[in-house]
Amino acid sequence: MKTKVRIDLHILQTVPPANLNRDDQGNPKEAIYGGVRRSRVSSQAWKRATRMQFADQIPAEDLGTRTRRVAGELAKRLKACTTLDDEQAARIGSALLAPVGISAGKKAGATAYLLFVGNGQLDAIVDLVAGRATELAAFDDAALAEEMRALPIAEQFRENHPLDVALFGRMVADIPALNVDAAVQVAHALSTHATEAEFDYFTAVDDTNEDDDPGAGMIGSIGFNSATLYRYATIGLNQLHHNLGETDAVLDAVDAFVDSFTRSMPTGYGNSFAHRTLPSLVAVVVREDQPVNLVSAFEKPITAPQGGIAERSARALATEQQRSVELWGDKPAHTAFAHAFGKDTEAELAKAFGTSVTFTALREGLRAQLQGYLA
Structure with missing residues (x-):
């Protein structure tokens, strides 16, 4: 492969009250971006969730x-x-x-x-x-x-x-010959809007308490927040081809990553919050220049006087993609998106990301596009 090819994956996902990825104090991780505090989920947390999702579709002997x-x-x-x-x-x-x-x-x-x-x-x-x-x-x-x-x-x-080593790489500092350069880069997920930490104060009742001892058996609190997250990852097709070699293996690895990264969810406090959701937008962009993270769409935090955070975030993402193409002249080689919004927002997204398709069709179209490069 002589052409440098990157597959960018842009995802918007709304998560209810949750503590997906905690810091050293046990509270949801955060970051300051655009001058305001945002909810954050580390790239490591979502990469592990993706690897765990692989197990649902790939035999153990083909994984690491x-x-x-x-x-x-x-x-x-x-x-x-x-x-x-x-x-x-x-x-x-x-x-x-x-x-x-x-x-x-x-x-x-x-x-x-x-x-x-x-x-x-x-x-x-x-x-x-x-x-x-x-x-x-x-x-x-x-x-x-x-x-x-x-x-x-x-x-x-x-x-x-195996597929996951080829995607995520391996670093052995004292034996460079064992190193494998990663084909995938994953950004920390950030909320598209400002968030504030909240706390769930809870008590647990001792079921054997007598009537004269009505106190709680346990008292505690859990930090949480809720957010619409912008998630971004990019796959280097050339590096993945170098790591795996065979065309079918490369195509299978891209498809497995797109599917598993999209559907996966970190499991922190999962029993306490039952927070698992699916994205409301998945956009794929195949580029022949460089990967482009569109997080700058949310440098000015989204607010929601009407219509909800997720839909306004989708429109902002579409605007940023169009602005990037117009400013730099780097027209993508292939775009497609799957979404769960109304017709007006779909029209805005279509200007930036091409054809609206089902998630299955998005994966099939991407595979066909990449087949041409690998051929």
């Missing part, structure tokens, strides 16, 4: 695991496919990581940092020794280490990346 217990995961797989006992499997699992140079952690069997590895990659490493597991278990430490150095273990970490 983020863990410090890589040696333990290898041992578990070894034990499942051989006759090794726990101690033997743990010893070989640790030995498999030694040639790679991954720093050991303070706890036995743990690495010094979280590693994002593919389940398929772990299986491939186990396959290197499974047929000789009983023989290897009888070796002393020096002989076992020598055998491990002769195996292409590091290569397994550098090849056949």
Whole structure:
């Protein structure tokens, strides 16, 4: 692929009272933007929610695991496919990581940092020794280490990346050869309007209280707010193609991300607020220049004397997209949007984002557009 291609995803989503992503005080995260306080959900929180959403549509063997217990995961797989006992499997699992140079952690069997590895990659490493597991278990430490150095273990970490590692990347500071550049960038979600923190004071009744002891069994409070959030992410098609290689795998990864990022929701205090909603607007823009976050549409906070915050936010987003195209002359290669607004707002959105379609049709149209680049 010679053309640099970016897929921008713009989402508006209204969330009722909730605490999606808390700070160190347990309250919803916030940020000052445009001179006012906004509700904020960190990019890390929504990326994890997206990864969890993948599990609903993608087999586990095609996904990754983020863990410090890589040696333990290898041992578990070894034990499942051989006759090794726990101690033997743990010893070989640790030995498999030694040639790679991954720093050991303070706890036995743990690495010094979280590693994002593919389940398929772990299986491939186990396959290197499974047929000789009983023989290897009888070796002393020096002989076992020598055998491990002769195996292409590091290569397994550098090849056949799972979908989520290819999308979100992997950073191993002390072993640059294991790094995978992320194909996706995710912005912190911000409310399109000013918000204020609120607090839910609650009590819990002890069901066994006697009549002469009517007090609460527990008293507490939870911080919350409600907001219409602007969510933005961008996918680098060239980097994703580099990470995955195969055209079908790239197209499947883009589709899985668009679907899962759109439908996902961080789960903080989910039982307390039942806050899960779906977006009211999803717009996709394929660009051949650079990614463009349209958050400047909300630098002046949206107010809602009539019509509601979400609809006014959608109109502001459409205006900002048109302004960007007119000012910079960077006409997108492909646009489409799905929405839940009325006809007047749809007309405004259509001026900026092209054709109004269902979410399924939006994904199908994007796949067809990208197929042309990858061909």
